[in-house]
Amino acid sequence: MTERSAIVLAAGEGSRLRPLTKHRPKPMLPAATKPILEHVFDALIDAGVTEITTVVGYQRNRVQSHFGPTYRNVPIKYVKQEKLLGSGHALLAAEDDHRDHQGPTLVVYGDQLVDGDIVADVLESHDEDSVATLGLIPTDDVGEYGGVLTDDGEVTEIVEHPFDDREYTLNAGVYVFDDLIFEAIRGVDPRVGEQSLIDGISSLVDDETASVRGVVSDGLWVDATYPWDLLTIAEDLLARGGVDSQVSADAYVHESATIVDPVVVPADCVIGAGSVVGPNVCLGENVTVGSNVSLTHAVVDADTRVEDGATVRDCVTGRGARIGPGSTVVGGPSDVQINDAVHRDVDFGALFADHAHDEGGSTFAPGVIVGADAYVQAGATLRGTVKDDVEVRS
Structure with a gap:
């Protein structure tokens, strides 16, 4: 051939x-x-x-x-x-x-x-x-x-x-x-x-x-048929060498932060004091992880901010999303509705689509989907799906 x-x-x-x-x-x-x-x-x-x-x-x-x-x-x-x-x-x-x-x-x-x-x-x-x-x-x-x-x-x-x-x-x-x-x-x-x-x-x-x-x-x-499949893809690539687990020399990682391999942290990323990042975390370009954050099993796309004190597990974000200070993405098994189908016992914390904005102090139950350009006021508790361009009041 x-x-x-x-x-x-x-x-x-x-x-x-x-x-x-x-x-x-x-x-x-x-x-x-x-x-x-x-x-x-x-x-x-x-x-x-x-x-x-x-x-x-x-x-x-x-x-x-x-x-x-x-x-x-x-x-x-x-x-x-x-x-x-x-x-x-x-x-x-x-x-x-x-x-x-x-x-x-x-x-x-x-x-x-x-x-x-x-x-x-x-x-x-x-x-x-x-x-x-x-x-x-x-x-x-x-x-x-x-x-x-x-x-x-x-x-x-x-x-x-x-x-x-x-x-x-x-x-x-x-x-x-x-x-x-x-x-x-x-x-x-x-x-x-x-x-x-x-x-x-x-x-x-x-x-x-x-x-x-x-x-x-x-x-x-x-x-990747469903959003949580992006987590599986990242895990498989990290496990099989399809992408190298590494922290760029040009990234800023505070000396008191803890990195748990495998992770990918590109240049222009910031990880603040006391934060724990990993395992199985892939950050996109220009991602900011604040101080005292716990970030585990996540694909965080470019220009996203995970603010101080947030706890985030089993999470996928789009570009330019914001998870506010003190917010919690619980993670773990959940039932997730995609279109008209409900998927049972999926290990999926939350999806934050492009430019979804969380003010902070919120709790996201397992399987939450936050739509593109959605706005979540401080202190909210969310379950299910938030549609694009919707404001959620606490």
Whole structure:
């Protein structure tokens, strides 16, 4: 396999991650200290990709302004998906660009964390006798995603959200396709107005004249479906070396503060006197942690302030959020409602979306979601969900 161009599908919103995705698409949410999409680009480049086409749509300017025309000296071309009509429709948007390249095409999802090992395994396993090769992950937990059945490496069936007891592997969303994939996508009937990439692949599987292969990889794959998954992603990256646990020499950490590894503290961050930060804490750029703060198991995005005396556990913040002095994010298991679904016994303290503002002295019960630009007056006790732009009085 000599082809080293790639198409990255990064047009979706990530509705189950709202309100974090109110101002940016899911691929731009933080995986530890940098966007999910940046990790995907790193995986592609580490595997030898030399040119990337990125399909963008929802809040596309957030992607384009962050990366610009190149990343790590690799050119990036942006293709706009005019309407969000499914993953197959997104790939078709890049078809004209594909015509400029010879050979099969590497395709990956830009909103799921994969490492270079999975990409390399798929590239190395694809051969000219196959119309498609899929990257697969061995796991018992495929119910939320796509399960793949294989026979001696040949894909025999793809089942979305399987719940039977057959021996599935997980579809990692890393593919190599030849040109037949575009015809296959157009040849299947849309579902609920969307063209599905999986339906296109399934039609190739059902074609007895075509060979669709699967390769099992032990590389890292993590998806952020819900806000608390960002905590899992950070933990996995720290545990597997996907990001180094470190405190930048340019960060200000008071001599009486305690750092409990693993943590990531970039330059321009401040940690005040007597604070305890960690384990499993990732701070974004220009984060301020005040004095006598306890901050554990958290992903704190850029420009956020955690004020003096706050206790924060199992927490995710957006950009520019504020957790006020003396406030407590209890943490621990909770029932969390996302859209119309209630998720039971989730270890999740709270989510503070972009520019959510807490005046201080407040208590946030496990599972609280504070919307973007919401304002919480001092001394409030919160449960459930606070909508965007709402003021909560104590």
